[in-house]
Structures are given as structure tokens and as C-alpha cells.
Amino acid sequence: MKLKELSQRGGVPIPTIKYYLREGLLPKGDPLGETKADYGDHHLDRLRIIRSLVEIGEVPIAVIRQILAAVDDETVPATVLLATALSALGAGPSSDAAPAGDRTGAESLIAGQGWQVSPGSTAPDQLAAALGALRLVGLPADAAQLAPYTRAALEMAGHQLPLLPDPARREEFAARAVIGAVLYDRLLLALLRLAKENISMRRDGH
């Protein structure tokens, strides 16, 4: 199909598609003369995936580029692809002024759970940063205090992972993992806020 048809069927304006092509998110089409190119169903699938990551997941373009690079590298096994996609999402901002992470605490918590960590994962760094900051402000963060959190994390992970498609469909697998993570994270944080408000309202006798 031509660019115009790709744009119509994918629901993405032509200038945006050209931007994705320049940024390497979308592979180039087969050249048809000097200025035109032919696009296949694979382009349409990928365009739809980029669109849902941008519009629903609100994932930054630079992050999508990292995820798609891992998708396209067939030497990356599915487990590492999952970890890479989730690592690319990251843990939000971290300034230079951020306190030092508690590496030892993170490692001992992970070892205590007997959890396997994927090569290249940044999740232990995120955990170390959160633990270091909690310690700094004097909020409890020892293994016993964190038991409800690890339990909840395992239960929710066990709920989310079976929703993923066959890892052989790498593109869809990674995209669903990212969108699922973004949306269920948001859902969880909204519920957590509501639960706090509820407890606080009841305590005040409402």
C-alpha cells in the first residue's frame, strides 16, 4: 500500500508517519521510484502498536525506540525482551540530588524472596533507590514491613503475565507487556489513593 493508505488504515496522519520513519520506529517501505514506497501489513501492525503506545500508554518516543530495537533483535530471548521493555519504562524521574540507593538492602530483599532477575534489568536499581529514600526519611523498609508489598507484587504479577500473547509474536508481546504495565500500574495507584482516602474518611467519622 502507499503512504496515504497506510495513514488512513492506521489512523495516523502522514507527517506523523514520516516522523516515525525518520526516528527509525517504523522500517522503511520498499522503494517505488524516487519518492514513493510500498508498505505492507507489517508496517500497518507496527504503526498500530506505536499509536497505542503513544496514545494509550503515553510512552515517550525515545522509550518506544528502545523497546522496538529489542523487539527487532531476534537474539534477545523473550524473558530479556520483557525485562528490557519494562526497564525502558523506568521508574519515573530521578534527579542528581536523589539520595544514594540501598543496593545491599535491595539485593538482600530479592535474595530473601528467591527471585530471579533478568540480565540487563534496572528493577533492582529502582528498588535500591526507593529503599534508600525510605531509610533517609525514616520510613520503615525492612523485610517484615515490606511483606505486604512483596505479596501484593507477586499476586498482581501472576495476574498480569498470563494476559500476554505468545512471546513468539515479539512485537505484540512487548507492546502488550508495556501497555499492561502502564495501565495496571495507574489503576493500582488510583485504587491505593482511594483506599487511603476511605480509611481516613472513616477514621474521621464520615
Next chain:
Amino acid sequence: MKLKELSQRGGVPIPTIKYYLREGLLPKGDPLGETKADYGDHHLDRLRIIRSLVEIGEVPIAVIRQILAAVDDETVPATVLLATALSALGAGPSSDAAPAGDRTGAESLIAGQGWQVSPGSTAPDQLAAALGALRLVGLPADAAQLAPYTRAALEMAGHQLPLLPDPARREEFAARAVIGAVLYDRLLLALLRLAKENISMRRDGH
């Protein structure tokens, strides 16, 4: 104390303090002549709170301003102060292209739990946005599927709220609520990623 001493004891550079004064985060000192002012312990307490929100919580200045305005308005009861502080934190970015929220789904989930929502809370909007997006991408979001999330949210809220100081100490109460929310949220999301990686690694036979 003079500005220089406030800076030294609070661990915040003078230009930064002047910025906080201009932005209304820190109340003005008692004037000492034309260009100098006297600052009390209250200024020091507030400066330390702003600093920990900025450096550890990585909370944007505009959000801190909203939270401190609610702290300073004594007509705002503690429950609403808590909800306002957590609402100011928000649920991350939301673009114009974001799908329509599922208001009905959010209301029915909250009613089904019998949860009380604070006046002025934006948490139901966050929940509606997450539910609408999940539905759009075909991820399950009915009450039965969400049971593990609501259970986890209640358990973690019950763990976090007792860590808060007396609500009569409004400034410290709001600051601890915000920092606790930011840090335990980060911790939870890091653990959730690690739990997913662990399940995925084990499935692959590592």
C-alpha cells in the same frame, strides 16, 4: 535568624530560598529594615519540608505550592488535606489524546467496595481513566478481575496511614503523606517489575 543562618541550618542555598519566597512556598520573614528580614523556627521547619519534597520526593514546585496552600488553610480538615495532597501528586501525564474515562465503571467499583471518597478528590478520575484505557485495549477490568488490586490497595493503605504523624501538625502530616505515597509507590512498582521478571525467568527454565 537572618537569611544566611536559615540557609546554613536548612541546607538550602540563599538563591533557592529567595526563589521559594518569591513563589510563595515560604512565608516572608519579619522585616528588619529595608532589605533584611528575620526568620523563625517555623521558616526552618517549612524549608526542611520543601527540601525533602523536592529532593527525596522529586515533587514539582507547582505541586508543592498546591499542597502548602491546603496546609495553610486551617478551614481544610485533615481528611481533605490528605486527599488534596495526594490529588496534587496526580496520576502522571495525561495527554489530550487520552481515551475517554470509564466514569460509570469507576463509580460502580468504588460503590461496590463501599469506599468513601473525600470531597475534591481526583482519585475517581484517575481510576476512570485507567479503566477506560484498559477496556479500550481489551485488557480485563471487571470487578472480579480487579479483586487482587483492590485487596492489595486496602492492605497497603492500612500499612501506610498509621505511619503518619498527628494531623494537627498539618505541615508535617501533609509532607509525610506525600513523601510516603511517592516512595512506597516507587517501591511497589519496582517489586511488581521484579515479580514479573521472576515469573517469566522461571517459566523459561532459568
